[in-house]
Amino acid sequence: MATIFQSHLFFTILLLLASLLDYSKVYGVESESYHVIQVTSLLPKRSCSTPSGFNQTGLKIVHRRGPCSPFGQEKASTREILMQDQSRVDSLMSRISSGSQRVKTQDTEVPAQLGSSLGTQNYIVTVGFGTPEKKLSIAFDTGSDFTWIQCSPCPPIKCYSQQEPLFDPSESTSYRNVSCDSPQCAQLDSATGNPHSCSSTCQYTVEYGDSSSSSGSFASETLTLTPSDVILNFPFGCGHENQGLFGRTAGLLGLGRDPLSLVSQTALKYNRVFSYCLPSPSSSDGYLKFGSDAITSSNLKFTQMGTNPKAPSFYFLTMIGIRVAGEDLPIQASTFASPGTIIDSGTVITRLQPAAYMELRSTFRKSMSNYTMTSEYEIFDTCYDFSGLETVNVPKIVLRFQGDVEVEVDVLGIFYPVNNSQICLAFVGNRYTDSLGIIGNRQQRKINVVYDVGGERVGFGAGGCS
Template structure:
């Protein structure tokens, strides 16, 4: 008699009793392994999940590392800045989901402006930037909406720790510094005081690092930097160098960063930003000789658990599949990749290749919800709604227009969603990467449409949850390994 082959339960939930009985009946009737493989494939097109597992906890849970073998390179704890694990949360309440999604739209608008045809032909600005108050808007800046995740790193000698936003879509690392010229936004950590660090030094205006800045200026031969993220959200100050401490064993001397003396924006009590983009001033480029342009991270499934950020050769490699990392000389900061298709419940969506190739696709840790070209999103939404027709619809949530009321349900069946990239790499999303759960009564498809087909598509951080996302600039590849945290 044929042996009974049942699907693993770790990735797709438990095996429902009726289906188990059906499989046993088929076995008794003499069905072969081929039939069971078909049944297994059908199961693997859906996730059966406990509704309670989709909801974040009020208590911080410790990091779960599912990768085999030790990680000997620097490993930083990656924390959701609005969750119970965040060191920033005791000073503030968590924003509403509408506020988070509105801030996310501001982030996306900024990315689209940066990658628009007009922006691609703009030149770097050098010279007019000053610390003069008249050069800075007088009213409070809009929210940057940059990222949901923070790490803690050290600056200076002796080292002072700061919680900073982790961002693959930015190059300049910066923190707020004393003295503040007219304004610094509120933050959890004390401001960094350059005068208290024995290794701090300003960068000369003639330095290649100063020339590499998108916006720069000079003050008494010292380099000034400026970064603007959204409407009136910015940081301005001296571009400097000091010791950066990632872990006690990984200390980076003469690391170039922005010492912000004038900063506007709602940065959620974070002290600044860790820039992991691709240009000369980024952390990835500055540490290339040490780490070879390699880093990896895992974003946890909920805000009540932690992930990790690691640098160097010894990143986790279990089940990682790679796709080419593309470059765009007009916007060299970003990590481009070639999204070629989407499937729902194992069924390929009919989307013309030109839909994805028109503007291209980037992966961005600072964007929450993935944005797709309008035609691609329409196809995804239609297929997802068809698969979820058994569940009660719920009102839209901000930019999310496909929501369901799962209250009263103990378990739900959710179709799989897979993003397909060049080279045959497929990103089978975790359940937490398919649904954005505001509450049991409002659980939404975690994708949104771009307003214009010419806007770039963006793979946001919700879709990256629980993946070991590996960046290897030396080989120009990006990899995805499921179930990493």
């Protein structure tokens, strides 16, 4: 009799636990597997606010189109943002497939060596160029190596409109043109992806996958990151002809691994270490740090940084799995192996190998079965209508990497709001199994991401700018 009673009690407890799980999904009880979130928090904010208790050091990062931006809130439709993001993805994929004449991307075939990446460039920092220092707001990019800014003379027909006044090299006492016979001039080709040219001084041209471009004089200048972080004789492009989708930024800061990148040029000063935290939501701010200040968090976990000889400046990671709502998805680690996965600050939406995305989507939809699905939008195929709801329960998503490193995606990084009644899962599956996986910036929000390039490792710490 005791055995029958114990069995009955056991199954009663199981049913109770199952009902509590269902209750939490419907009525908003926070758990280890689910977030509870206000629906209004998924929508863009109009005012800028610094997170409570956030003690920022280093360079302040702001979203280019958010209310904290020095440009005001730049306007761009979701369709435009996604198209620019796809251009960047196509560019990244073309660089990793440089051995072929044409490369398969999401929707078509494009020429190999499409150009350096660019795309939406969501996040910007403000740095100083020259002596005396001139403050300029520029995009930063781990997928690019070459740093450049617009310089006068720069007639309107050859340059785009930026927020701050153009940098005038004639007003700086520390500006120097790089000579044609300089070793640095020869390094331009790998950093820009284009052959350099020479007149009286070294000249550069960099072309991006979205047809944007910059060309001008290759020079050196004093770069001021913070009052205590000043880099002398920093090589950069002084652009006199610049066209494309740069918004109102003054240029681009390259954080790749090429010898001309900021990371390599400051190796003695910062030991090739930097970190950032991208703000979540975009109405807040984050940070970009260099050197010993970049590794201050006690909760960091590191995974090995990989390299692909076809794109040696990219930051590769060994991805091994995904967890959704506490469930490890049945994905073989080999699914992510070829050609691998990179982490990238400039791509917005994470791209996954087809089999991995299908498992993610299936489990996510099952976990969200209590909510109303709505129509697909552009690259997004899993969208919901949360109209009339105050809160929703969202399954937690964890990205798993080599070395027992698990990165929980911030809840605002799980979704992309198209409009008030169309909130979409912010992941996309590649069309081809041999396409590059990319961890985008939306899934990096609020995480302290540390690049220890010298140590060949990447670290992740929760709550970096929350």
